[in-house]
Amino acid sequence: xxxxxxxxxxxxxxxGPAADGEPVRIGxxxxxxxVREHAQALSALGVTWVRVxxxxxxxxxxxxxxxxxxxxxxxxxxRALGLRDPLRAAISDGLPVYGxxxxxxxxxxxxxxxxxxxQTLGGMxxxxxxxxxxxxxxxxETDLRFPALTEPERPIRAVFIRxxxxxxxxxxxxxxxxxxxxxxxxxxxxSPAAGRVVAARQGNLFATSFHPEVTGDLRVHRYFxxxxxxxxxxxx
Amino acid sequence: xxxxxxxxxxxxxxxPEGSVASxxxxxxxxxxxxxxxxxxxxxxxxxxxxxKIAQDAGAVAVMxxxxxxxxxxxxxxxxxxxxxxxxxGIIDTVSxxxxxxxxxxxxxxxxxxxxxxxxxxxxxxxxxxxxxxNHIDKWRFTVPFVCGATNLGEAxxxxxxxxxMIRSKGEAGTGDVSNATMHMRKIRAEINRLRxxxxxxxxxxxxxxxAPYELVKEVAANGKLPVVLFTAGGIATPADAAMxxxxxxxxxxxxxxxxxxxxPAQRAAxxxxxxxFYDDPDTIAEVSRGLGEAxxxxxxxxxPVPHRLAERGW
Numbered sequence: 069x070x071x072x073x074x075x076x077x078x079x080x081x082x083x084g085p086a087a088d089g090e091p092v093r094i095g096x097x098x099x100x101x102x103v104r105e106h107a108q109a110l111s112a113l114g115v116t117w118v119r120v121x122x123x124x125x126x127x128x129x130x131x132x133x134x135x136x137x138x139x140x141x142x143x144x145x146x147r148a149l150g151l152r153d154p155l156r157a158a159i160s161d162g163l164p165v166y167g168x169x170x171x172x173x174x175x176x177x178x179x180x181x182x183x184x185x186x187q188t189l190g191g192m193x194x195x196x197x198x199x200x201x202x203x204x205x206x207x208x209e210t211d212l213r214f215p216a217l218t219e220p221e222r223p224i225r226a227v228f229i230r231x232x233x234x235x236x237x238x239x240x241x242x243x244x245x246x247x248x249x250x251x252x253x254x255x256x257x258x259s260p261a262a263g264r265v266v267a268a269r270q271g272n273l274f275a276t277s278f279h280p281e282v283t284g285d286l287r288v289h290r291y292f293x294x295x296x297x298x299x300x301x302x303x304x
Numbered sequence: 305x306x307x308x309x310x311x312x313x314x315x316x317x318x319x320p321e322g323s324v325a326s327x328x329x330x331x332x333x334x335x336x337x338x339x340x341x342x343x344x345x346x347x348x349x350x351x352x353x354x355x356k357i358a359q360d361a362g363a364v365a366v367m368x369x370x371x372x373x374x375x376x377x378x379x380x381x382x383x384x385x386x387x388x389x390x391x392x393g394i395i396d397t398v399s400x401x402x403x404x405x406x407x408x409x410x411x412x413x414x415x416x417x418x419x420x421x422x423x424x425x426x427x428x429x430x431x432x433x434x435x436x437x438n439h440i441d442k443w444r445f446t447v448p449f450v451c452g453a454t455n456l457g458e459a460x461x462x463x464x465x466x467x468x469m470i471r472s473k474g475e476a477g478t479g480d481v482s483n484a485t486m487h488m489r490k491i492r493a494e495i496n497r498l499r500x501x502x503x504x505x506x507x508x509x510x511x512x513x514x515a516p517y518e519l520v521k522e523v524a525a526n527g528k529l530p531v532v533l534f535t536a537g538g539i540a541t542p543a544d545a546a547m548x549x550x551x552x553x554x555x556x557x558x559x560x561x562x563x564x565x566x567x568p569a570q571r572a573a574x575x576x577x578x579x580x581f582y583d584d585p586d587t588i589a590e591v592s593r594g595l596g597e598a599x600x601x602x603x604x605x606x607x608p609v610p611h612r613l614a615e616r617g618w
Contacts, residue, residue, distance in 0.1 A: 099580050100343040136340045138364045204337055204423035205446045208328045229336050282336045
């Protein structure tokens, strides 16, 4: 896999709100899920965020976050509220989007173990298995290597909650992180989870199986904000 | 550390195992599960068929129980954990999270529910308590627990015992939202009172709340519970759900209000939309049209105090 070179302009020493360039506006899809945690991470990075529940609220966004939550509910509500087509249009127009957990499912071109009528927004050429790690009693946290982040040597604490994983990726998809061969705290020996793809990027679309928004480690959000900035500079 | 903010869901002071724990059943994993349910509606279901209807209507999770609270009220008798076959049937039927109720203090019912693979256990006053002194030691479980509370002290005592989510109790099975309103307002007012206190006043506040000082201090500093707060008990209409959200609930449990009403599927879907658009009266008006009859309901005032479910638990 090749590593894009434009991803991490921010050095590890940069503290607090990023001062470079115009203020960035990022939407958080707010039909259901852990909207507040993503919003707090964006605020901590000095980014303006807006709640997106209506098609009109997608205007003038530099990026969008699809939060964690229940993917079947997010799918039903985005359809019922007339958000599905505008969201798909925004994605195909190149809007940078980050999806965590349920958000990853929403970005996947193919979902396994979904409900019969479940639809995704698509955009990323990945096959995602819903609830792949099991039920809540199987939910876990562990440290992952995620070299594309700032401080690449420092592992990221990843919290997996009834989480999906990526089972297949298309040619344009860059794998960014995998479950370690033997997750910390796992006494199951070699589990089916070992080595699974849990973070990936394709162009302006980025997804993680886990929830960086509940740990206080801002590096994943910084990665996305840098992606948003880079995308905007390319347009400008 | 440059990229570190205060954790929002896991806090060292209320997390015995600390924030470095790995693996399953950590506080962050338990509390995080509730974070993912926010803005959603959790619906009481008795059978797999009802669970399917709830899922199709947009429930964020279903709550399995033996009888809905309105029937528990009407029929009386001891109310217990649902039959394992029924819980299993519900788990096999839907792919959204499945919660199930255990009696207060009945740690073996909770063990059984964990063994069945339910995603959350509700240690619930709606069932007949199994222990009138002690609640379940919820730290001993991998499965997370939600517990009811009528006030801040009660919520903090449950969190001390390991609850990873709190719901205001309301008065279940009535369709009368007044107690849910009272409990939400009470919890909010008590949190606001802590926020306004000087540091040296928090020691006495902790004594009065009958809750650990460290937890009281944390709530005073953050202005919110360290776990997600939902509301429950008497919610029967989209407007009820939206009002609870405006009063500070982060999501809604609906019990008898759906399957004791005419046209449950449509009512359930309307309550889901009203919960998302809780601050938009136009949307609430639109989804409230043509729902048919709401559950008949009972005024809480007409129920003698010893028969009020919210009085169970302490």
